[in-house]
Every structure is written in C-alpha cells, then in structure tokens.
Amino acid sequence: MNVAVVGIGRIGLPVATKIASNGHRVFGCDINTELVGKVNRGENPLPDEAGLGELLKQVVAGGNFQATTDTIAAVAECETVLFAVAVDVDESGRADLRNLFSAAEDVARGMKPGTLCIFDTTLPIGTTRRELAPRLESNGMKLGRDFSVAFSPERLLMGRVIEDLTKYPKVVGGVDPAGGDRAAAFYREVFGGQVLQLANAETAELSKLAEGAYRDLNIALANELAQVADVHGVDISEVLQAANSQPYSHLHVPGTGVGGHCIPVYPRFLMQGEGPSSLSARGRQVNDEMPAYAVHRVEELLGGLADKKVLILGLTFRPNVAVTPHTNAVDLLREFSARGARVWGHDPLLSEAGTRELGFDPAPEPLAGYDVAVVHAYHRQYAALDWANVARLIVDARNALDRREVESRGARYLGIGRPATPA
Ligand SMILES: NC(=O)c1ccc[n+]([C@@H]2O[C@H](COP(=O)([O-])OP(=O)(O)OC[C@H]3O[C@@H](n4cnc5c(N)ncnc54)[C@H](O)[C@@H]3O)[C@@H](O)[C@H]2O)c1
Numbered sequence: 352m353n354v355a356v357v358g359i360g361r362i363g364l365p366v367a368t369k370i371a372s373n374g375h376r377v378f379g380c381d382i383n384t385e386l387v388g389k390v391n392r393g394e395n396p397l398p399d400e401a402g403l404g405e406l407l408k409q410v411v412a413g414g415n416f417q418a419t420t421d422t423i424a425a426v427a428e429c430e431t432v433l434f435a436v437a438v439d440v441d442e443s444g445r446a447d448l449r450n451l452f453s454a455a456e457d458v459a460r461g462m463k464p465g466t467l468c469i470f471d472t473t474l475p476i477g478t479t480r481r482e483l484a485p486r487l488e489s490n491g492m493k494l495g496r497d498f499s500v501a502f503s504p505e506r507l508l509m510g511r512v513i514e515d516l517t518k519y520p521k522v523v524g525g526v527d528p529a530g531g532d533r534a535a536a537f538y539r540e541v542f543g544g545q546v547l548q549l550a551n552a553e554t555a556e557l558s559k560l561a562e563g564a565y566r567d568l569n570i571a572l573a574n575e576l577a578q579v580a581d582v583h584g585v586d587i588s589e590v591l592q593a594a595n596s597q598p599y600s601h602l603h604v605p606g607t608g609v610g611g612h613c614i615p616v617y618p619r620f621l622m623q624g625e626g627p628s629s630l631s632a633r634g635r636q637v638n639d640e641m642p643a644y645a646v647h648r649v650e651e652l653l654g655g656l657a658d659k660k661v662l663i664l665g666l667t668f669r670p671n672v673a674v675t676p677h678t679n680a681v682d683l684l685r686e687f688s689a690r691g692a693r694v695w696g697h698d699p700l701l702s703e704a705g706t707r708e709l710g711f712d713p714a715p716e717p718l719a720g721y722d723v724a725v726v727h728a729y730h731r732q733y734a735a736l737d738w739a740n741v742a743r744l745i746v747d748a749r750n751a752l753d754r755r756e757v758e759s760r761g762a763r764y765l766g767i768g769r770p771a772t773p774a
Pocket residue numbers: 357358359360361362363380381382383386422435436437438439450451453454471472473474504505506507508509613
C-alpha cells in the first residue's frame with residue numbers, strides 16, 4: 352500500500368516510519384525543507400524518541416520511506432493520506448487551524464479518486480466534517496462518492512511513540528460511512544493492533560478531548576488538594592498514596608501547572624464548542640495559577656526573594672524530551688523575576704540559544720551556589736547532582752524527587768503540597 356503522512360514532526364515521523372517498517376511505501380510530506388533533507392539522509396531529527404533512529408535508517412536505506420516537500424505529487428501516488436500537522440491555540444485561546452487547512456488544500460490538489468484521508472491531529476468537535484472535508488472537495492471531488500474521510504486521534508506519549516502505537520486501541524470515526532470502515536481496516540493492516548471503531552468522526556473527536564480534559568481536571572484537583580494540604584501542614588504524597596490505595600481513586604500528582612501542546616490545549620477546544628465547559632475552564636485556571644502559588648510559597652518560606660539567586664533545572668515541559676511549547680518553566684521565570692529574584696535556567700536537552708529563546712540566562716557550570724533550585728523537569732542527567740552544592744533550598748516542582756535523598760545531602764526540600772524541611 353502507498354501511504355502519505357502529511358506533517359512529519361514529533362508524531363508524524365515515528366508514525367510514518369513504523370508504517371514503512373511494516374512493508375508499505377510511505378511518503379513523508381512536510382513544508383520544512385531542512386527536516387525533509389535530514390530525513391532523506393537517514394538522519395534522526397528526534398534523538399529522544401526511543402527506537403526511531405535505527406528504524407528510520409532501515410526504511411530510508413530500503414527505499415520504503417521518502418520525505419518530500421511536494422505534497423501534491425506525493426498524494427497522487429497514494430491510496431491513503433494521514434494528516435499529522437500540529438494545531439495549537441491562538442492568542443484568543445481558539446484553535447489555530449491555518450496549517451492544517453493549507454495541508455488539506457494541497458492534498459485536494461493532488462489526490463486521485465478512491466483516496467482515504469485520515470485526520471490524526473486533535474481537533475475541536477465537528478472540525479473534520481465541517482471544516483476539513485469541504486476543503487478536500489475543493490477540486491471538484493465529492494466526499495463519499497470520490498473519496499472518504501475519518502478522524503483517528505493519536506494517543507501517544509512523546510519519547511515512546513513507536514511502542515505506544517500498538518499499546519492502546521486505535522480509535523477511529525468516519526465522516527462518511529465508508530470512511531470509518533476503511534480507516535479501521537487501514538490501521539488493522541498497517542499496525543496490527545486493536546482498533547476501536549466509533550459511530551462517527553465527532554464521537555472520536557470528543558473521545559480524544561475527553562482524555563485530555565480528564566487529565567487536566569484530575570491534575571487541577573490534585574493541585575487544589577495540595578493547597579489544602581499546605582494549609583494543614585500535611586504531606587499530599589501520603590494523602591495520595593492512601594486515597595489511591597482503593598480502586599475508585601486515581602488522583603494524579605500536583606505540580607507547578609501543566610505544559611506541552613496537548614493537555615493544556617485540549618480543554619480549550621472544549622471551551623470553544625457548543626456544549627457546557629465551565630469545569631474545563633476552572634481546571635485550566637487552577638493549573639495556570641500554580642506557578643504563582645509555588646513561587647509565593649518559596650517567598651514566604653525565605654521571607655522574600657529580592658536578589659535571591661534562583662536556578663530553574665529542566666526547562667522542557669516534561670522530563671527527558673526536548674519539547675518546550677507551553678512549558679511552565681517560563682511561568683516560574685516570570686513569577687520569580689516579578690519578586691526581585693535573579694534567575695538562571697539550565698537544560699541538558701536544549702542548546703544555549705534554545706535556553707535564551709525561552710527568556711533564560713543560561714546557568715554557568717558547575718551548578719552551584721544558588722539560594723533556590725527549582726527542579727522543573729527532572730531529566731535523568733540530574734539524578735547524580737549533589738543537591739546541597741547546587742542550592743540551600745531544592746523546590747520539587749513535580750514532586751518527582753526523593754525528599755530523604757535531598758535532605759540526607761544537607762539541602763532543604765520543598766514540594767508542592769509537601770511541608771518544607773525545617774530550617
Ligand atoms: N506531541 C504529542 O505528544 C502528541 C500526542 C498526541 C497527539 N498529538 C497530536 O499530533 C499533532 C501533531 O503534533 P506534533 O507534536 O507532531 O507537531 P510538530 O509541530 O512536531 O509537527 C508538525 C509538522 O507539521 C509540519 N507542517 C506544518 N504545516 C504543514 C503543511 N501545510 N504541510 C505539511 N506539513 C506541515 C511542520 O513543519 C511540522 O514538521 C498535535 O497537534 C496533536 O494533536 C501530539
């Protein structure tokens with residue numbers, strides 16, 4: 352089978368590579384010429400993506416996978432087209448669909464009768480049917496008669512995309528009746544994993560938003576409970592361990608907000624739909640307020656932050672992946688700076704330019720002599736740090752550290768919803 356994957360970024364590239372490795376001929380289409388050149392040389396642009404490097408080299412060398420900037424020519428050769436172009440929110444908090452529209456218009460210019468188009472990018476409900484399918488009809492072809500459309504969300508964790516592709520069922524929902532059936536058959540063939548076919552594209556779109564909203568709200572609840580724990584001087588980690596020891600409670604871990612271009616973004620897609628969304632909005636608000644809350648706690652503990660030297664460790668949105676959209680490290684920088692602290696940033700996964708792009712002064716090596724170090728993304732490179740050398744107070748922004756280990760080294764510890772080590 353010939354398949355085009357439009358958008359070969361964090362998600363599209365591993366998906367395309369995996370399909371090619373199962374014996375299909377795959378075209379990876381992207382507007383980024385540098386990325387296309389790199390992929391065609393067999394070079395892996397995502398070194399933090401487990402298993403991708405070797406697989407990519409094999410499929411490029413074997414001739415099964417080719418990257419191109421010519422989407423129109425590529426889709427003319429293919430029976431199936433997957434869209435993995437990113438959709439984020441604009442300044443007003445609404446989905447910014449411009450890149451996806453432009454990709455759909457390119458595909459419409461190239462596709463031949465009989466093509467199946469599958470949208471993988473998470474979308475506001477109704478977008479596939481109302482906004483995208485009509486753009487595919489723009490060259491005179493008719494949905495249902497000449498081509499089919501389905502929505503099938505990617506349910507993957509960056510860093511282990513290849514493993515996750517067959518770990519959970521692939522959810523699909525058609526826009527036209529044949530779209531759902533054909534998408535289900537396609538995924539059974541290319542991945543061989545379980546497929547969950549839903550009634551239509553809207554059901555599949557809402558199922559993906561439901562997953563994201565659940566996690567955002569669950570974290571918001573954990574964050575609210577952490578603030579209650581602080582009021583009463585109890586340790587939220589003990590509370591969560593006890594509450595989650597029965598099968599009906601699955602409370603997540605509190606922290607300084609939620610980053611990345613998935614969890615904090617998808618509740619906003621619900622908030623721009625036609626249904627009720629006050630709970631999603633409230634969850635967003637609680638999580639967005641956490642950086643200010645955490646920094647205020649540090650300020651109270653130290654009796655002020657003016658001229659304090661603060662180091663933020665791990666600037667990406669989560670550990671061990673070099674991805675920065677919506678990272679809360681930037682919010683921590685803003686909150687500490689607003690209180691007069693001097694702030695430096697460090698991240699072994701980012702270049703010095705990448706660190707500066709986020710607004711940070713890169714911390715000089717060795718990492719030592721700070722008043723406060725906030726462990727924002729606990730990358731594996733930080734496991735060997737001698738905490739007492741780094742700073743007098745270690746703030747565990749995601750409750751990821753072993754507090755006894757930090758204290759045994761002679762540093763003070765403060766977690767989110769966890770009492771500070773006495774001075
Ligand atoms: N990253 C995740 O963890 C994750 C998890 C689940 C679902 N998703 C979904 O996958 C989508 C894609 O995410 P990503 O992380 O791969 O994004 P990304 O930014 O890494 O990749 C998107 C790619 O699309 C390309 N592109 C933009 N406009 C284009 C066009 N008109 N034609 C062709 N290519 C174009 C970009 O150059 C880029 O390489 C997200 O919007 C999200 O809905 C992501």
